[in-house]
Amino acid sequence: MTLTFEDLPPGRLGTFGPRRVTREEILAFAAEFDPQPMHLDEAAAQQTMLKGLAGSGWHLCSIMMRMMFDGFIGRTASLGSPGVNELRWLAPLRPGDELMLEADVVEARVSKSRPETGIVTFRCTARNAGGEALCVMVSPIIVKRRAAAAAQERP
Amino acid sequence: MMMRFFEDLAIGQGRDIGSFTFTAEAIKAFAAKFDPQRFHLDEEEGRKSLFGGLAASGWHVGSVCMKLLVAESQRQTREALARGEEVAIWGPSPGFRELRWIRPVLAGDTISFASEIAALRSSESRPAWGILEARNSGTNQRGEPVFSILSTAFVPRRTPA
Numbered sequence: 571m572t573l574t575f576e577d578l579p580p581g582r583l584g585t586f587g588p589r590r591v592t593r594e595e596i597l598a599f600a601a602e603f604d605p606q607p608m609h610l611d612e613a614a615a616q617q618t619m620l621k622g623l624a625g626s627g628w629h630l631c632s633i634m635m636r637m638m639f640d641g642f643i644g645r646t647a648s649l650g651s652p653g654v655n656e657l658r659w660l661a662p663l664r665p666g667d668e669l670m671l672e673a674d675v676v677e678a679r680v681s682k683s684r685p686e687t688g689i690v691t692f693r694c695t696a697r698n699a700g701g702e703a704l705c706v707m708v709s710p711i712i713v714k715r716r717a718a719a720a721a722q723e724r725p
Numbered sequence: 726m727m728m729r730f731f732e733d734l735a736i737g738q739g740r741d742i743g744s745f746t747f748t749a750e751a752i753k754a755f756a757a758k759f760d761p762q763r764f765h766l767d768e769e770e771g772r773k774s775l776f777g778g779l780a781a782s783g784w785h786v787g788s789v790c791m792k793l794l795v796a797e798s799q800r801q802t803r804e805a806l807a808r809g810e811e812v813a814i815w816g817p818s819p820g821f822r823e824l825r826w827i828r829p830v831l832a833g834d835t836i837s838f839a840s841e842i843a844a845l846r847s848s849e850s851r852p853a854w855g856i857l858e859a860r861n862s863g864t865n866q867r868g869e870p871v872f873s874i875l876s877t878a879f880v881p882r883r884t885p886a
Contacts, residue, residue, distance in 0.1 A: 603788040605795055608817065619816045619879070627818060628788040632759040635784050639761060648762065649775050651783065651826065658820035712775075 573646040574716040575678065575688030583673040583692070586641030588699070589633060591625060593665035599629040624662035630705050631657065634696050637671040647714035649687060657707040661698075668699045676708065686718035728798050728805075730813040731845070731855030731880040739841035742797040742861075745789045747781045749832035755785040768832070776829035783826040786836070786872050790861055793838050816854060816879030824874040828865070836863040836871060843875060852885045 600609035604626035607614030615623040663669075677691040691710040695703050714722075749768070756765035760782035764774035771779035798815075805812050830836060844858035857880050863872035 603792045605799075618814075624817075626788075626791070627820075628784070628791050632755075632782075632784045632788065635782070636759045636761075643762065650762075650764070650780075653783075653826050654821070654824035656820070656822045657824070659818060662817075 571645070572719060573642060573713075574719045575647075575680070575690065575713045576716045578646075578675050578678055578688075578690045578713060580675045580678060583675055584641060585670055585672050586637050587670035588668040589637055589671075591633060591663060591665065591667045591669060593623070596623070596625040596629065596663070596665055599632070600626050604628055620662045622662070623665060625664075627659045627663075627705070630659070630663045630696065631707070633669065634671060634694055634705060634707065637669065637696070638673065638692075638694060641671060641673060643711070646711075647719045649712040649714065651709055651711045654707055654709040655691070657705065657709075659705050661702050661704045663704055664698070667704075669704070670697050670699075671695070672697070677710075680715070681712070684712075685715075687712050687714055689713075728801055728813055728815060729880075730811075731857070731882045732884070734842055734845055734855075734857060734880065736842050736845060739839060740797070742790075742838045742840050743793040744835050744837040745793060746835045747785070747789075747830050747832060749779055752779060752781045752785065752832055755788075756782050760784055771831075776831065778829070778831040780829040780831055781834075783824075786826065786830050786863065787824065787874065789836070790838050790863060790872065790874070794840065794861065813881050815881070818876060818878045821874050821876040826872060828869055828871045830863075830865070830871055834871075835866045837865075838863045838872075847886050848879065851879070853882055854879045855882055855886075856880070 608618040608620045609626045612623045672695045674693045676693050681687045689710050690713050693708045696705045763770035765782045768779045840859050840861045843860045846856050848854045857878050861874050
């Protein structure tokens, strides 16, 4: 069943994962998008504030996006997102980490300019297997309301 | 990131950091890995969506901005080292706020990115570092803003506060 605005009230939506992150994918993402020594080279990374090889923050964001897609956005009548209110990188993403994603709805309101849609603001937290929070983001998603989604699906 | 020391920075300093053309192939490859929503994977689905065409994932746009920032800082570092200057090695970013995907980035669009220093403050917990906020932004080939983000970074001081 497709999730619509009415299915996303404030509160815990779910916890999704695990998603294992390999050294190879950390290196591949860094080589393409963020080729800093702390993301590419174990010895150089030891000398940085991160104290060891760590995935790019943008890689972690992108993995969180995929976990959100697999967890709920893939079955949500989503029209996209206007942005991210706030995002914090709290601890490094390490090779071999098994990530879990907690998704909470922090606000849900009907759009004033497009009342057939709602704006659902999520707080998503990625944690490693030890339960340590690696990243927290707060981001709104535009979601169709149930009546609008049903009207479109009618033949 | 490797660039200037905290003492050498001033609010309002800005620079162009380069441009990037989002091909349909690159948009789909990123989306298949990280954001397989239909409007990021298929031209027809993109046309039917609010975006009006095959649109890059917002995380792809942000990652490309990072790519250009790193490339620009590495260029600056090489030039500074060639002049015999000391180069600052920046710390990792604690995060960002006010990320806005203002307009869709569609297949074939060329986005030019720029970075401007928006705020500078001391780090209370780390006297050897200052905290910088930069407004990084992207503009398409028609001059329309498409992307904006207020990014934070730790920048080393020449002399601890």
